[in-house]
Amino acid sequence: MVRLGLAGIWLLHFLPLVLLSRLGAALGALLYAVAAPRRRVVLLNLQFCFPQLAESERRELARAHFRAFARSIFEHGILWWGSKARVQKLVTIEGLEHWRRLDGKPVILLAPHFVGLDMGGIRLASEYRLNSVYSRTKDAVFDRLLIHGRTRFGQTTLFARQDGIRSMVKTLKKGEPFYYLPDMDLGIRDSVFAPFFGKPAATITGLSRIAQLAGAAIVPCITRQLPGGAGYVVRLYPAWTDFPSGDLEADACRMNAFIEERVREMPAQYYWLHKRFKTRPEGEANPYEP
Numbered sequence: 001m002v003r004l005g006l007a008g009i010w011l012l013h014f015l016p017l018v019l020l021s022r023l024g025a026a027l028g029a030l031l032y033a034v035a036a037p038r039r040r041v042v043l044l045n046l047q048f049c050f051p052q053l054a055e056s057e058r059r060e061l062a063r064a065h066f067r068a069f070a071r072s073i074f075e076h077g078i079l080w081w082g083s084k085a086r087v088q089k090l091v092t093i094e095g096l097e098h099w100r101r102l103d104g105k106p107v108i109l110l111a112p113h114f115v116g117l118d119m120g121g122i123r124l125a126s127e128y129r130l131n132s133v134y135s136r137t138k139d140a141v142f143d144r145l146l147i148h149g150r151t152r153f154g155q156t157t158l159f160a161r162q163d164g165i166r167s168m169v170k171t172l173k174k175g176e177p178f179y180y181l182p183d184m185d186l187g188i189r190d191s192v193f194a195p196f197f198g199k200p201a202a203t204i205t206g207l208s209r210i211a212q213l214a215g216a217a218i219v220p221c222i223t224r225q226l227p228g229g230a231g232y233v234v235r236l237y238p239a240w241t242d243f244p245s246g247d248l249e250a251d252a253c254r255m256n257a258f259i260e261e262r263v264r265e266m267p268a269q270y271y272w273l274h275k276r277f278k279t280r281p282e283g284e285a286n287p288y289e290p
């Protein structure tokens with residue numbers, strides 16, 4: 001089934017972007033209707049984060065998320081098999097001056113899980129040396145394709161998250177920038193509870209620890225999906241000052257607060273399909289369990 005789906009994405013990548021966008025929106029509407037377990041996860045996340053919205057508004061936001069997510073699936077075909085010129089046309093870059101003015105200092109690009117995450121990372125890697133991290137899955141075929149897509153321009157080394165941070169720190173010290181994705185619930189190990197939309201969320205402390213060990217600056221990097229067939233924009237923000245602070249919990253709070261601000265700017269594009277609040281403080285039940 002996975003191979004069949006990937007073959008379909010490969011065929012679709014020949015289509016114009018505007019048509020891919022429409023097909024993605026149609027697939028998203030279908031997934032919202034039939035993928036009941038994931039629809040429940042999305043709606044629970046939106047209930048936790050936007051309790052002020054009416055239920056009908058949250059459902060419409062969930063539909064918009066499924067459309068954005070499905071569109072990004074189809075457009076991954078361009079990332080994985082399209083020419084470098086087409087990838088660079090698909091995604092434009094803003095804010096490079098924030099990276100350039102660091103003048104050789106080790107840099108971590110903080111890249112939260114928006115639907116355009118891969119678009120921004122692969123677009124930057126088409127021009128610049130940029131290492132990154134991934135989580136191994138149980139599907140070897142998908143893992144190989146993910147590694148191919150993120151390394152196909154020959155300027156990226158991918159490190160498995162399960163292997164720890166030592167290799168990441170080593171490459172940063174050599175001056176190789178790192179595209180880092182630290183905003184998922186990976187369990188209690190190496191995590192602290194930091195508020196995300198006012199709800200305690202298990203937040204890994206890798207950003208602070210790696211930055212401390214490598215002497216790296218943090219440059220936030222957010223990729224926005226544009227309407228219709230207009231592609232994406234990856235935006236780099238000014239480097240953070242006074243980070244890491246020496247307080248892992250304070251640093252995690254700062255990171256989550258920044259991500260929350262960006263989510264409020266484009267709420268349909270954050271990765272709500274992930275069970276962001278599954279790890280709970282002692283005494284609290286996993287809210288996603290039936």
